[in-house]
Amino acid sequence: MASSSSSGLTFKLHPLVIVNISDHYSRVKSQMNPPPVTSTSATVNGVEPQQQAPRVYGCVIGVQRGRTVEIFNSFELLYDPSTDSLDRSFLEKKQELYKKVFPHFYILGWYSTGSDAQESDMHIHKALMDINESPLYVLLNPTINPAQKDLPVTIYESELHVIDGIPQLIFVCSSYTIETVEAERISVDHVAHLKPSDGGSAATQLAAHLTGIHSAIKMLNSRIRVLHHYLVGMQKGDIPCENSLLRQVSSLLRRLPAIESEKFQDDFLMEYNDTLLITYLAMFTNCSSTMNELVDKFNTAYDRNSRRGGRTAFI
Amino acid sequence: MEGLVTQIQGLSGTASDVLSLQNLLKQADDSLHAESTRLPLFLDQLDPSKHSLGYLYFLEACTAGPVTQELASSYVLTIARFISSCVTEQIRLAPDKFISVCKRFKDQVLLLEEPLRGVAPMLTAIRKLQSSSEHLTALHPEFLLLCLLSKCYKTALSILEDDIFEVDQPRDLFLFCYYGGMISIGQKQFRKALELLHNVVTAPMSTVNAIAVEAFKKYILVSLIHHGQFPTNLPKYASSVAQRNLKNLCQPYFELASSYSNGKIADLETYVEANKDKFESDNNLGLVKQAVSSMYKRNIQRLTQTYLTLSLQDIANRVQLNSPKEAEMHVLQMIKDGEIYATINQKDGMVRFLEDPEQYKTCEMIERIDSSIQRLMTVSKKLNVMDELMSCDPLYLAKAGRERQRFDFDDFDNVPQRYNI
Numbered sequence: 001m002a003s004s005s006s007s008g009l010t011f012k013l014h015p016l017v018i019v020n021i022s023d024h025y026s027r028v029k030s031q032m033n034p035p036p037v038t039s040t041s042a043t044v045n046g047v048e049p050q051q052q053a054p055r056v057y058g059c060v061i062g063v064q065r066g067r068t069v070e071i072f073n074s075f076e077l078l079y080d081p082s083t084d085s086l087d088r089s090f091l092e093k094k095q096e097l098y099k100k101v102f103p104h105f106y107i108l109g110w111y112s113t114g115s116d117a118q119e120s121d122m123h124i125h126k127a128l129m130d131i132n133e134s135p136l137y138v139l140l141n142p143t144i145n146p147a148q149k150d151l152p153v154t155i156y157e158s159e160l161h162v163i164d165g166i167p168q169l170i171f172v173c174s175s176y177t178i179e180t181v182e183a184e185r186i187s188v189d190h191v192a193h194l195k196p197s198d199g200g201s202a203a204t205q206l207a208a209h210l211t212g213i214h215s216a217i218k219m220l221n222s223r224i225r226v227l228h229h230y231l232v233g234m235q236k237g238d239i240p241c242e243n244s245l246l247r248q249v250s251s252l253l254r255r256l257p258a259i260e261s262e263k264f265q266d267d268f269l270m271e272y273n274d275t276l277l278i279t280y281l282a283m284f285t286n287c288s289s290t291m292n293e294l295v296d297k298f299n300t301a302y303d304r305n306s307r308r309g310g311r312t313a314f315i
Numbered sequence: 316m317e318g319l320v321t322q323i324q325g326l327s328g329t330a331s332d333v334l335s336l337q338n339l340l341k342q343a344d345d346s347l348h349a350e351s352t353r354l355p356l357f358l359d360q361l362d363p364s365k366h367s368l369g370y371l372y373f374l375e376a377c378t379a380g381p382v383t384q385e386l387a388s389s390y391v392l393t394i395a396r397f398i399s400s401c402v403t404e405q406i407r408l409a410p411d412k413f414i415s416v417c418k419r420f421k422d423q424v425l426l427l428e429e430p431l432r433g434v435a436p437m438l439t440a441i442r443k444l445q446s447s448s449e450h451l452t453a454l455h456p457e458f459l460l461l462c463l464l465s466k467c468y469k470t471a472l473s474i475l476e477d478d479i480f481e482v483d484q485p486r487d488l489f490l491f492c493y494y495g496g497m498i499s500i501g502q503k504q505f506r507k508a509l510e511l512l513h514n515v516v517t518a519p520m521s522t523v524n525a526i527a528v529e530a531f532k533k534y535i536l537v538s539l540i541h542h543g544q545f546p547t548n549l550p551k552y553a554s555s556v557a558q559r560n561l562k563n564l565c566q567p568y569f570e571l572a573s574s575y576s577n578g579k580i581a582d583l584e585t586y587v588e589a590n591k592d593k594f595e596s597d598n599n600l601g602l603v604k605q606a607v608s609s610m611y612k613r614n615i616q617r618l619t620q621t622y623l624t625l626s627l628q629d630i631a632n633r634v635q636l637n638s639p640k641e642a643e644m645h646v647l648q649m650i651k652d653g654e655i656y657a658t659i660n661q662k663d664g665m666v667r668f669l670e671d672p673e674q675y676k677t678c679e680m681i682e683r684i685d686s687s688i689q690r691l692m693t694v695s696k697k698l699n700v701m702d703e704l705m706s707c708d709p710l711y712l713a714k715a716g717r718e719r720q721r722f723d724f725d726d727f728d729n730v731p732q733r734y735n736i
Contacts, residue, residue: 266674266676269675269677269680269681270674270676273676273681279688283695287695287698290698290699290702293702294701297705300714301705301711303554303555
């Protein structure tokens with residue numbers, strides 16, 4: 001279905017669209033009842049619990065200037081599974097509203113979530129063709145793949161290809177670039193800093209610096225191990241003794257440690273302990289803050305007669 | 316019945332066979348219970364180490380009735396042998412049956428008034444039933460009860476050292492922490508006792524239960540002994556039910572705590588004398604006496620904050636002790652326990668108070684801090700997981716929206732929960 005497009009259009013995607021789609025999807029998924037969190041639930045009479053990820057739909061809007069298509073914003077639409085199409089009246093109402101605020105934006109296409117474009121999507125695509133002759137289909141893949149480096153967003157265009165003698169519309173992939181407005185850059189930066197854990201590369205300068213030092217020390221350790229292995233072998237007699245090599249090793253070893261005295265040990269250990277204590281304190285603070293949030297959430301969710309919070313107005 | 320026995324013997328080999336055996340046994344369960352008098356003969360044909368699941372079903376049917384003296388003595392040995400030789404994987408397929416067998420075992424042992432016989436088998440039973448060392452089963456409180464009654468506290472300590480993360484039933488947690496607190500008090504490990512009793516008092520509960528009330532009384536006393544003070548407000552993660560009601564139910568202890576904080580031993584002793592029966596009826600009189608004697612320690616510790624050196628006579632006067640000899644005994648004991656740092660000059664009877672001599676420049680200190688950091692990292696990971704789970708909890712999401720402020724000022728950014736004014 002997807003090969004590269006030949007329309008020659010350049011696409012520019014704003015991060016706001018991606019965040020909107022992902023937010024829509026997460027909201028719908030977390031509101032599903034019961035939540036699909038069960039992993040090893042027993043199969044009752046062989047019926048597996050529903051684990052389908054929901055599909056969400058919506059429209060993308062933006063501007064087309066010449067050969068450049070810039071997608072600025074998006075809004076959600078309701079999908080009608082009986083007629084297999086999007087809610088038309090709602091779409092038109094929304095379009096009018098958006099026209100009032102952003103007079104330059106046109107409906108450029110629609111979006112959905114899933115791992116690949118499907119046959120049924122062509123229906124929706126054709127239905128939109130009366131608003132825009134060549135609509136776009138933006139597809140977001142919600143499955144998290146930690147090994148993947150690119151964004152899981154693909155933009156499809158429709159092209160008329162002749163297959164088996166019948167001219168058919170098929171989806172073809174197009175490439176796109178990300179274009180940001182200053183406000184978007186700040187918010188994306190903020191989100192990226194929130195979770196630099198578990199599988200993410202070093203997000204902060206400190207982490208990058210420490211990773212560098214860590215790999216340097218690891219390399220030093222492995223090289224010394226090689227030397228040690230070699231010397232042990234020489235001692236056992238497996239390898240013939242080579243005096244020149246031995247001289248080099250002994251001169252290397254004499255270079256370190258630089259200072260060896262009681263006072264140095266004391267000061268060094270004290271400073272080491274100080275650093276450890278600071279790390280401990282930082283971890284404690286972090287842990288306490290997580291625990292505090294957890295307790296607050298627990299109290300909100302489960303405490304029957306929770307204190308009526310809310311703030312009084314500041315005057 | 317004989318057919319069932321042969322099936323058990325045949326199908327106890329591989330894991331898939333055992334699963335089909337389990338289905339068979341579930342269907343035959345009622346007939347087993349009906350013929351419980353004939354079952355002991357068949358028990359001998361089964362080998363507990365190979366046919367654990369079948370043996371378990373049979374045993375459970377045998378012991379399901381009320382506990383009597385002759386039954387007790389005959390079954391105690393069988394069950395103990397079964398527990399020590401059974402196969403863990405097969406047992407885990409029918410955990411509730413295993414738990415009921417062990418509970419019957421405990422009842423029988425108690426009826427025979429020999430709780431000591433039950434301690435070791437119960438410990439093995441717990442280790443076999445737990446899916447990990449962080450799992451609290453229904454057998455934990457039974458085991459602690461047996462240890463308490465037979466007064467062998469040391470064996471219980473190994474169970475108390477485990478950090479608990481998963482709990483089967485809330486009642487298990489309450490009982491476990493309460494008994495654990497009592498055992499720790501018996502071993503004079505007041506820090507651990509405080510931690511366990513704190514867990515009981517602050518555990519989520521929808522209504523006040525008796526275990527929490529008793530635990531709260533002991534909690535006040537242990538906190539006085541260990542810390543010398545008692546915080547009048549429970550922390551905010553205690554359930555609101557506990558916060559409102561526990562104080563009213565433990566009124567005498569509260570007043571004891573407030574008179575303790577005044578620092579006058581005479582007042583404290585008169586108060587204890589006046590309310591002696593109340594304390595005795597709760598079996599807490601021993602603890603109360605320990606709290607009173609810990610008052611001296613508090614006062615001496617308070618002295619370290621004011622004076623650098625003090626004579627033994629002065630100490631005796633200030634702390635309202637009878638003689639300098641008693642003062643010397645107390646100070647010596649405290650130095651040995653590591654509660655204060657001081658040197659006693661016997662020639663002129665002067666005590667000099669010192670600072671904490673820890674210089675933080677040894678390798679042992681590094682190892683201690685390092686291991687603490689590692690533990691904290693694992694706890695932190697678990698907390699993050701729990702926090703994320705809680706954020707997705709539909710109950711929480713439903714209520715979170717409701718607490719929003721009606722007018723959103725532009726200055727405030729986040730949802731109100733963060734600023735609890």
